[in-house]
Amino acid sequence: MKTVKIIIVALMAIALGSNSYAQTSTSKTETIKVSGNCEMCKARIEKAAKLDGVSKAEWSTKTKMLAVTFDPAKTNMEQVGKKVAAAGHDTEKVKATDAVYDKLPGCCKYR
Ligand SMILES: [Cu+2]
Numbered sequence: 001m002k003t004v005k006i007i008i009v010a011l012m013a014i015a016l017g018s019n020s021y022a023q024t025s026t027s028k029t030e031t032i033k034v035s036g037n038c039e040m041c042k043a044r045i046e047k048a049a050k051l052d053g054v055s056k057a058e059w060s061t062k063t064k065m066l067a068v069t070f071d072p073a074k075t076n077m078e079q080v081g082k083k084v085a086a087a088g089h090d091t092e093k094v095k096a097t098d099a100v101y102d103k104l105p106g107c108c109k110y111r
Helices: 002-026 039-049 077-086 098-102
Strands: 028-033 054-059 065-070
Touching (some): 039 054
Antiparallel strands (some): 028 065
């Protein structure tokens, strides 16, 4: 009976251990600077950043920083940046094209 208890405890430890390992290895959070002004920009930026593999995207109207939590096996910050730029917002590496930028509402013109 004692042996059974030890085995159960050992199995639980393995299960818990591998679970926390899986969490740290499958998602990471990175932050990039994204140009924008208002709450409308925030909604647009966060929507654009939600690619497949992105679990969380949050942009601050104050700091202009976009924090993205994603699965590195599925996507990366380069892809997120490209998508955000395609929606009309400049990022550190990728800039929005004039054609997309011109279509932004007046309050969102950050240049
Ligand atoms: Cu805006």
